[in-house]
Amino acid sequence: MQFNPNEREQELLKQINKIHPKEYALVRLTSTMLHKSIIDASGIIRSILKQGGIVDYDTMSKGPSGKKLLEVTILSSQVYNEKASFYRPVTKKGDPRFWVYGLKRIIHENEMIYMTVLNNKLVIVPLTENGFHLNIIEDYFGLDEALKIKEELLHLISALKARGPVLSESPFKRSAKDVGATLERELGILPNSDKLADFKSKIELKAKREGTRTKDTLFSMVPDWSISTIDSSPKMLQTYGYPSNKYDSYTDLFVTVNHEKNRQGLYLSLDEENGLLHQIYEDEVSGKKNQELQLEVGGY
Template identity: 30%
Template sequence: MDATEPVRSFFKRTALHDYEKQGRGARKNGVQLKCTIVGLDESHSVIASLYKPEAKPNKAGDPRIWLYGLPDHAGPDDLLALFVVKGDLYTINITRVDVCDALDGNLRGPLSEILQRRNEAETPAKMLLHRLRQLSRRGPIASVMAQAADTAVGRALEDALGIPMNSSQGPDFQGIELKAFRSSHTPSKQNRKQLFAKVPDWDVSRLNSMTEVLDLFGYFRDGADRLNCTVSAANINSQGLTFEVKEGAGLLNECSTKDPIGPFATWRLEGLREALANKHHETFWIAADAEVIDGREYFHYRSVTHTKGPLLAQLDALLREGTITMDHMIKRSPSGSARERGPSFKLAPHALDRLFPPSEEIFLT
């Protein structure tokens, strides 16, 4: 089987194997690892062969992975899940095995025992949920910002919980990220969900800074040079900017239709996956009803969607189809350099279940 870029990235991230450092030839440079094929009632130990085939005349050949004895446990078109626990490789044939059954507390077996380890560290989540319920009982909370900015709902929540404002890329509360948003019963009015902010990898980009990006694509408005726009692989925006996903190379390019600029800012997909994993290992997406009282906005926090462990392999597809987009929020400072409050990567409002495993919705009142 081809070891596709998301598989290679996963193995490298879990320190299981790095295909980039591996020579070619299965016999000469192939690596064999122990792998366990896990089912509800039994498990089987097999050998996983990881190798890069000998180069062809005009093509290097894709890295490969093969599980010896796999035909005894899988057939054509079956879907296999690979995962790593404490440095050991496991696989599940999720076409034949109902993983939901393994999560049933009444069932015992090798798969159930492995999957239920994810519930070992729930104390911070229970503590946070208790505090949110207490906050919800207080009713509407006044905004701490004078203007009705997008960030006001989150700032008010952090202030009420006693969480200091910071620009850290890490989670907000004991390993849990908080994402508050104004609820809306009208799908078209629901806002995209902010995932993380990450500047391009300048060492592989054509341009060298956000100042250069602003110089090329910015405009003058409200007394300053700015670039406020959304970039998507699904369309070209008014500034002529779009995304292209180069999965084979593991890159995301921001491109301009202005000739001859083309790709000018580049992110390594692996770096974007790492940012997503670090920011959203565990997340509370908190919905609030918003209302204006005497000219000031108030928020009543009503419900929580609790997610764990984003599906990192989905990132490429969601970027490619425009379900994940990126916002530029650049303004020129008095010194002449650019100040960027992003680039902020955001998820379409109804795609949460595509990026995260089945989540739990909890009503606070």
């Protein structure tokens, strides 16, 4: 079963995100889900429901007494106001589940739905040929403040591009920061040390010279040292570093860590259930694995 969106579904997602750029979850309906009227609430779904003020499965009791029946909106050929049940069955684990009444009317096996939250209500959009209606979606979500600010910024940047070359902030001495400083100046952003986003506290700006191949840092995370086997940056360097090629008697550690094990035996593993991102070390000889670093990623 392919749970990732296909090309057509990705295109529909882009259209929604232009209108409602918020957190969302995707579910591809299987025959079992439709037959039993059950959808498992994955970690991403639980996070969205909790942050949206709808349901907190962590505090929900098992069985009928803990079940919640709430309103949900389905955006298809029209706006359908239905009910959705959220519950944990009386089993050993009590796996979180939910079901949206009326869903079978607009969705079929192997088709995908988009789920988000607006004004403390779950909103569902079918990513199907016949069930997706952009005009209904636009009318329902409207243009929120963030989207208006984005459109304003794009208009300003387009106007700046049309003007042609402008004087650099450092015209006589090339600086690593002059491109970004020049862009901010032309957009009317005054120099500041504010930790908020650059443009109207909503959008962070990144700029660099044409032809530059260095990667941009969009965001960064710090491990929770209190629950990690490696409890500090120096210890990480001492444990997995290698002799420096530049300085004698020094240790370097310049590596990229992703889902595939690198030369140092390090790779990342997502713990969706607990909202953690583990950096794992695997010894090549013994195959032993250690969870060296742990980063909280709840609300992703």
